[in-house]
Amino acid sequence: MTKALTVLPTQNLEPFKGVKKIALEEYFTSGHRTCQGCESALVMKLMAKAAGPRTVILGATGCMYVANTTYYSTSWVVPWMHTQLGAAGSAAVGTAAGLKALMRKNRIKQEPINVIAFCGDGGGADMGLSSISAALTYPEYNFLILMYDNESYANTDIQLSSMTPYGANTTFSPPGKARRILHKRWKKNVAGMLAAGHPECRYVATVDASYALEMMNRVRKALTIGGPTFIHSLDPCPKGWDYDPIQSHDLGELAVETGVWPLFEVEDGVLKFYGKSKSIAQGRKRKPVREYLLRQGRFAHFTDEDIEYFQKKIDQMWERWLIPGAVCIAMSDDIKKALAKSEVELATAN
Amino acid sequence: MTVATKPAAAADKEMLISGCAAIAQALRLADIDVVTAYPIRPYDTVMQAVAKLIANGELDAEYIVASSEHDQFEIVKHASAVGARVFCGSSGVGWMYAMEAIAVTPALRLPMVALVGNRALDDPGAFGCEHNDALCVRDLGWMLTWVDTAQEALDTALIAYRVAEDPRIFLPCAIGADGAFLTHSETIVKVPSKEKVDQFLPKYDRGDKLLHPDNPITIAPQVNEDWVMEIRKQNDEAMRRARGVIQEAFRDFHKIFGRQGGNPFVESYMADDAEVILFGQGTLSMPVKVGVRKLREQGHKVGFVRLRWLRPFPTPEVQEALGRAKAVGVVDRDYSFGSPNYGAVLYNEVRSALYDLPKRPHVISFICGLGGREVTLDSVVEMSEILLKVAKTGKVEQPNYWIGVRG
Ligand SMILES: Cc1ncc(C[n+]2csc(CCOP(=O)(O)OP(=O)(O)O)c2C)c(N)n1
Ligand code: SF4
Ligand SMILES: [Mg+2]
Numbered sequence: 001m002t003k004a005l006t007v008l009p010t011q012n013l014e015p016f017k018g019v020k021k022i023a024l025e026e027y028f029t030s031g032h033r034t035c036q037g038c039e040s041a042l043v044m045k046l047m048a049k050a051a052g053p054r055t056v057i058l059g060a061t062g063c064m065y066v067a068n069t070t071y072y073s074t075s076w077v078v079p080w081m082h083t084q085l086g087a088a089g090s091a092a093v094g095t096a097a098g099l100k101a102l103m104r105k106n107r108i109k110q111e112p113i114n115v116i117a118f119c120g121d122g123g124g125a126d127m128g129l130s131s132i133s134a135a136l137t138y139p140e141y142n143f144l145i146l147m148y149d150n151e152s153y154a155n156t157d158i159q160l161s162s163m164t165p166y167g168a169n170t171t172f173s174p175p176g177k178a179r180r181i182l183h184k185r186w187k188k189n190v191a192g193m194l195a196a197g198h199p200e201c202r203y204v205a206t207v208d209a210s211y212a213l214e215m216m217n218r219v220r221k222a223l224t225i226g227g228p229t230f231i232h233s234l235d236p237c238p239k240g241w242d243y244d245p246i247q248s249h250d251l252g253e254l255a256v257e258t259g260v261w262p263l264f265e266v267e268d269g270v271l272k273f274y275g276k277s278k279s280i281a282q283g284r285k286r287k288p289v290r291e292y293l294l295r296q297g298r299f300a301h302f303t304d305e306d307i308e309y310f311q312k313k314i315d316q317m318w319e320r321w322l323i324p325g326a327v328c329i330a331m332s333d334d335i336k337k338a339l340a341k342s343e344v345e346l347a348t349a350n
Numbered sequence: 351m352t353v354a355t356k357p358a359a360a361a362d363k364e365m366l367i368s369g370c371a372a373i374a375q376a377l378r379l380a381d382i383d384v385v386t387a388y389p390i391r392p393y394d395t396v397m398q399a400v401a402k403l404i405a406n407g408e409l410d411a412e413y414i415v416a417s418s419e420h421d422q423f424e425i426v427k428h429a430s431a432v433g434a435r436v437f438c439g440s441s442g443v444g445w446m447y448a449m450e451a452i453a454v455t456p457a458l459r460l461p462m463v464a465l466v467g468n469r470a471l472d473d474p475g476a477f478g479c480e481h482n483d484a485l486c487v488r489d490l491g492w493m494l495t496w497v498d499t500a501q502e503a504l505d506t507a508l509i510a511y512r513v514a515e516d517p518r519i520f521l522p523c524a525i526g527a528d529g530a531f532l533t534h535s536e537t538i539v540k541v542p543s544k545e546k547v548d549q550f551l552p553k554y555d556r557g558d559k560l561l562h563p564d565n566p567i568t569i570a571p572q573v574n575e576d577w578v579m580e581i582r583k584q585n586d587e588a589m590r591r592a593r594g595v596i597q598e599a600f601r602d603f604h605k606i607f608g609r610q611g612g613n614p615f616v617e618s619y620m621a622d623d624a625e626v627i628l629f630g631q632g633t634l635s636m637p638v639k640v641g642v643r644k645l646r647e648q649g650h651k652v653g654f655v656r657l658r659w660l661r662p663f664p665t666p667e668v669q670e671a672l673g674r675a676k677a678v679g680v681v682d683r684d685y686s687f688g689s690p691n692y693g694a695v696l697y698n699e700v701r702s703a704l705y706d707l708p709k710r711p712h713v714i715s716f717i718c719g720l721g722g723r724e725v726t727l728d729s730v731v732e733m734s735e736i737l738l739k740v741a742k743t744g745k746v747e748q749p750n751y752w753i754g755v756r757g
Binding site for chain 2 (some may be wrong): 078100103133
């Protein structure tokens with residue numbers, strides 16, 4: 001009989017225990033042309049550092065391709081290959097499958113090699129969602145898909161994606177005299193949707209590079225746990241969000257402190273909040289979203305009413321969702337009661 | 351690349367199989383590493399056959415059922431970059447759905463063999479054979495070959511791997527197989543032994559282009575106007591080299607297997623002394639050959655030439671095969687609405703290839719057999735009669751005909 005699943009061993013990447021323990025080697029270095037203060041470029045650097053040298057990286061079209069890999073001055077120290085805008089999931093599957101077949105047939109050395117495919121929010125949450133969803137159902141391949149979310153199609157001049165926050169000014173949603181707000185969609189919760197819908201995926205996390213150590217250790221955990229995994233990173237983008245580049249780090253923190261960006265990880269089907277989001281989930285007061293929104297030019301046209309609407313939606317997420325940030329549905333009261341009853345019965349039976 | 355030939359190993363095994371099943375046998379013999387499947391008729395019977403081979407332990411490969419044709423072609427593209435021998439395929443709108451991935455594969459110089467089970471593009475819905483699906487890639491750097499029999503499908507698949515993976519080429523190759531007529535029709539096929547195939551087909555080796563931590567390269571960085579033209583030119587040069595590499599592969603194939611000794615690029619049937627020649631590709635040859643024999647019995651000097659490779663286009667061979675005739679009728683199982691003379695794709699390719707001859711035959715366009723409609727004996731006779739009239743009068747009254755259309 002063949003085994004139910006044949007998953008190759010992964011590298012054992014222990015968490016970095018403190019900033020001083022982080023490896024010094026860089027695998028994403030100079031040569032790129034991203035904007036000053038680009039948080040996504042920092043995500044690339046930290047992701048590559050966390051993964052280490054025995055890694056293959058695939059990158060979908062977007063700023064992190066176009067601005068990052070100029071012919072003759074590539075910033076990648078590890079092997080890197082472009083993939084199409086909506087193909088991050090397929091790139092990960094194809095690379096992992098190729099390596100697996102060749103190792104099994106003894107055509108290349110058998111060793112754990114990290115496979116990481118990254119994409120932007122446009123590439124991942126819009127065009128490539130089906131390819132990522134498919135990828136997370138192949139339990140026999142080891143790879144990480146990292147979606148860097150700068151909340152717009154940044155590379156093509158800041159057009160709105162399904163991840164752009166409500167009301168933001170983008171080149172496809174400019175505020176005008178007749179209509180102040182053209183973009184009325186609410187951002188999708190991609191990490192939650194993927195965690196909830198893909199039982200074979202052992203690890204999903206949201207991250208924020210303002211908390212660099214936490215972020216890197218989640219990349220290491222995703223690569224170590226094996227199988228298909230997914231990380232969603234929120235990246236302040238000075239050009240698209242319209243703020244002074246010096247503020248990138250602060251905005252990343254504010255996104256978490258206002259509760260706009262909940263940090264959580266889902267490991268083997270169990271969800272945990274971490275960092276400041278953990279204390280928020282445990283009752284700590286969130287900062288008002290006004291502090292976050294008004295530091296960004298893309299919300300400069302917001303009236304008090306718009307800010308209130310935004311605040312209300314964030315409050316609802318924390319108060320009404322089954323899992324804030326992850327699962328935007330709640331259980332009906334009768335089911336809640338029934339479940340609570342059967343839990344009591346279970347406890348007494350045991 | 352030359353291959354040392356040893357005395358033939360185990361004898362061929364005869365099997366009664368379809369064109370798709372014959373290709374699956376070739377994939378087993380080529381020991382492919384990664385294959386991706388997605389359902390669409392008629393190409394997908396090849397994936398059913400591959401699945402069986404894997405389930406029965408006759409082939410060791412990653413078999414990935416993708417979620418769309420775009421995923422299907424992206425997955426094998428990336429597997430090829432890390433050194434895996436890959437197979438893929440589609441039909442009709444499925445092939446079109448994958449077009450972005452299909453377009454970038456030759457630009458990345460990634461070898462891949464794909465089967466296009468030719469099918470009409472919806473709408474309106476039709477399963478039958480039409481060549482417009484595969485023809486969409488004729489300008490992009492894919493080598494394109496059309497096969498006529500299940501045996502030729504098996505042989506061509508092996509040859510396609512050898513040429514595509516040759517480091518002088520590194521281009522993908524699509525095999526066009528007429529939907530139903532070839533994909534599903536069963537005939538006796540000689541399936542060679544693995545030892546013979548191993549003599550013919552070396553392992554895929556990407557050398558210093560391999561994506562691997564031991565060879566940390568960056569593939570497909572942004573080049574813009576600084577470099578893209580030089581890179582396109584390299585693709586052009588690879589396609590030019592493909593001609594010689596195909597000839598080399600056929601020569602070695604013939605030495606090892608004793609088949610495929612003829613002209614790799616065109617098949618001529620009673621065409622050497624023909625006054626008028628019908629020209630086409632794929633399984634069209636069956637009704638046309640019957641028609642040619644019939645007309646010859648009646649004393650008409652009719653012949654047939656079948657194109658085997660559309661890319662690289664064999665200009666000298668086509669000139670040689672058609673140049674002496676008075677009239678040539680190009681039978682297109684495709685359309686190209688609004689193109690010169692309202693002819694179709696092959697017609698305009700052939701007319702262009704003959705242009706430099708000092709003495710050129712008249713070239714007539716026939717659009718025929720679309721959507722799987724059968725090309726009948728009557729149609730062959732009708733087309734031949736039009737050509738015979740042109741040959742006799744030296745006048746072209748009408749450059750283009752739709753054959754076998756009602757109303
Ligand atoms: C199939 C396809 N459609 C459109 C484009 C144009 N395009 C290039 S980069 C880009 C933006 C991608 O946005 P995102 O994935 O969010 O990455 P970002 O640029 O924000 O880093 C787009 C739309 C493309 N390259 N491919
Ligand atoms: S536009 Fe935004 S994501 Fe793109 S390089 Fe500039 S800061 Fe980075
Ligand atoms: Mg983006």
